[in-house]
Amino acid sequence: MIRGEKVVEKWSEPAGTAPAESWQAVGRDGAGEVPGGLMVRKYGGSSLATPEQVREVARSLAALTARGARVVVVVSARGDTTDELVALAGEFADQPGARELDQLMATGEQASAALLALALGQCGVAAGSLTGDQAGIVVGGRPGAGVIEHVDARRVRERLERWQVVVVAGFQGRDRDGELLTLGRGGSDTTAVALAAALGSADCEICTDVPGVHTADPRVVPGSARLDAVPYDAMAELAGRGAKVLHPRSVALAQRHLVRVRVVHSAWPVPGTTVAAEPLEAGHRVVGIAHERDVRLVALGLAGAGADRCAPALARLVGHGLHPDVLTWEDGREVRFTVRGGDDRLDDLVEEVARELGGPWSVRAGLGAVSVVGVGLVDHPGYLAGVLRAVGELGVPVPALSTSPSRLTVVLPGDLVDRAVRRLHDVFGLGEPVGAAR
Secondary structure (H helix, E strand, C coil): CCCCCECCCCCCCCCCCCCCCCCECECCCCCCCCCCCEEEEEECHHHCCCHHHHHHHHHHHHHHHHCCCEEEEEECCCCCHHHHHHHHHHCCCCCCCHHHHHHHHHHHHHHHHHHHHHHHHHCCCCEEEECCCCCCEEEECCCCCCEEEEEECHHHHHHHCCCCEEEEECCEEECCCCCEEECCCCHHHHHHHHHHHHCCCCEEEEEECCCCCECCCCCCCCCCCEECEEEHHHHHHHHHCCCCCCCHHHHHHHHHHCCEEEEEECCCCCCCEEEECCCCCCCCEEEEEEEEEEEEEEEEECCCCCHHHHHHHHHHHHHCCCCCEEEEEECCCEEEEEEECCCCCHHHHHHHHHHHHCCCEEEEEEEEEEEEEEECHHHCHHHHHHHHHHHHCCCCCCCEEEEECCEEEEEEEHHHHHHHHHHHHHHCCCCCCECCCC
16 A cells, blocks of 8 residues: 555646645555455446436445445436536526535535435445545635545545445535535546545446447447547547546546546446556557537737737636637737637637737637547657548538647537548548557
8 A cells, every 4th residue: 555645636726826735645544454345436427317227326336245345436416417406596596606506516416425325225235425525525726616635535434444335425525614616517537536546446437328438429420339448648638529438637637646447337237448557668549539519719819919918818718717729829910729618708708808919809609629539649640641631521621720649639610520520430440349459
């Protein structure tokens, strides 16, 4: 057991505030080894949507405990509970305050945890639920966008000596002033990986409604193949570019602490996909195709404003929660970048920056992005050439393109996204069964 290992999810505060310090996982040697072995699992809301699904999960966990395992389970809110809670808040306030919205949304995960613990009790399993705060999860940041700073695992370890299963409400924690904060959408994945790291577990299972990570979204490419294994870097790109199987922050945290993540179907007996470290001699290959539909292209005229004015103005956009991507500067005349997601504030924020810079501005909506994700892609010119040829066959201009060692991304009209995904999937031969060695 590594003593005193740091487990940290890196984060940044808005400009003008100090960044959080790394957090240390307390409790690795405070309550002894967990008897009977340890498993960390996370169940998504779609796996807990109905009472029968909750009972089925309880029966599965009971089978594990019958073999001597001790299990820490992280749960999301059931089904569409989070959306329903947001809508409910809207019935009482035109613009619900972020703090009270966090207080309300956190109850979805807490209800899931309590209900699963009750179902486990009916199966004869000693179990209990903990909120994120009770599980020792300390977060920083702002409401709706908290980031884990610190995990004190002693409380969970103590409960594992009394209970066979500890059920933790994901997506939440407390800040250092005692305020409840949620981690944003997908935060339960990050909660599970953080607890696995803090408890010294090398593995974390993410149980969901898909049988693993596929080479493309099966709804767009029915012939896509399940991947046996994906390296951390490629999985981070897939998750960050539209694949919904794992949250990008959970992948980054797993990579930092070498936690193997296995994505499995919550009910089907299939092997799933393992996300882990890549061998040193990885070579180059395409792993999969990811896509996003809600992409907008922003253009800001500089009107003589130099980088000394433009860069701080863009920093203020980031401070408002916007994340410029695929950013290009054109001879000091214009800066262009894409923004992902349907933030209703975009036009107002861009207009405010444009007034400061003194130039024209525009926001082009209706775009999408398709990303070819893999290993060593820029080391071999054939990959970029293949992407450009495939997109060229669609007969439309590409307003933006970006590359990295593990990703080639093209921005194109939104109504062509599906066609581009299917064509690129074919171009790179991803319809066959593939694994980490492809």
